[in-house]
């Protein structure tokens with residue numbers, strides 16, 4: 371038993387349609403209590419529906435319970451540990467929410483003139499300055515709405531800079547460990563992608579990079595620490611190779627949580643980096659956002675930043691649209707301002723020392739898990755981990771147990787599964803990122819669950835094949851769910 375009380379009352383919840391009984395209602399207005407209009411007099415005939423059939427009639431408490439129960443099927447960081455590798459599912463302090471909901475920030479209209487939104491512009495400007503200090507760059511845009519949007523923005527800036535040099539190039543180099551958004555962004559930006567194989571140590575193979583890097587290559591896109599949770603220690607040499615042949619170095623900074631306050635991309639020869647504020651700087655994410663993917667650049671790339679740029683003029687802030695080399699807008703208004711406010715609140719409440727402590731705890735937690743699990747699972751690559759680690763199912767395969775079975779077994783033990791089958795270069799990858807916000811007790815409980823699964827894989831593999839047993843739904847046919855989704859509306863058929 372993992373120490374987490376995940377057994378107990380789990381409600382199944384049938385569809386609300388077909389339940390209730392005619393005439394049952396949540397609220398009954400008093401007799402003659404309000405004027406009743408004839409809908410047919412207010413709504414144009416073509417938009418007027420005839421008889422509404424199949425619409426459930428229920429009491430208020432039935433409706434409240436229906437939605438509350440379904441909300442409890444939603445697993446979130448406020449429920450329990452969520453060790454999804456590469457996603458940094460850390461606890462998001464509630465003070466961030468309180469600050470983002472301050473009426474002066476929340477109720478601001480996006481079209482309000484600059485003079486009326488000095489507070490928001492001040493926050494955007496200050497947050498930008500802090501991010502530049504943390505990453506070692508010269509200029510930043512906070513407009514992109516996500517990491518992937520930051521990638522596209524950064525690549526557009528590289529393309530604009532190369533075109534200005536008169537040397538439009540056509541390729542982007544990517545290590546085979548890269549996140550799927552990297553090649554997708556490069557393709558969207560009009561580039562051909564060329565994969566470079568990682569070395570046996572899971573890092574960029576510099577000799578391979580040296581062979582592939584030529585005058586057709588616009589940029590190397592590299593994630594650091596990479597998606598195997600390893601620090602790309604050859605980054606400075608890689609940047610030298612790329613720069614020597616006229617290319618740019620793009621750093622996917624989604625894993626910044628491992629290096630905040632310890633190392634800066636700008637000091638490593640990187641030209642552009644995006645950050646995922648919703649990961650590193652703590653805004654709730656998953657389920658589709660919202661996020662923020664600021665892009666930090668060197669002095670050379672500053673002219674290409676999206677418009678408008680928030681600038682400080684004396685004591686006030688203004689929006690600078692007069693930037694002839696800009697790649698244009700990448701988001702409406704100022705981006706996802708709520709996420710920016712949460713990140714600013716997080717950075718302020720942590721302070722410089724707190725941010726460093728968080729980095730250290732994130733890295734120690736991952737290495738603690740690594741040390742506890744390496745006798746039970748194969749670790750994908752040797753060397754010290756940063757903030758996440760990648761295991762494989764190699765040992766468990768002997769008994770027919772796969773990564774998917776291990777992930778489902780974790781659900782029965784009260785944990786959200788880690789990221790699985792990514793990165794692609796580690797066969798049967800199990801990618802674990804505990805983050806700094808989990809306690810030793812929780813991390814130990816997670817390790818105990820993983821160790822128990824490794825034991826059950828030998829003694830009773832069939833039980834893992836049947837997992838999960840304690841969830842609302844049993845194992846889903848994920849391929850069918852993706853290829854033949856049943857999206858019928860119970861009302862419309």
Ligand SMILES: *Cc1c(COP(=O)(O)O)cnc(C)c1O
Pocket residue numbers: 456457516517518519549551552593597622624625646661663
């Ligand atoms: C999360 C992530 C991205 C994409 O970020 P989004 O905000 O989800 O668009 C890119 N690269 C890596 C390594 C990531 O972990």
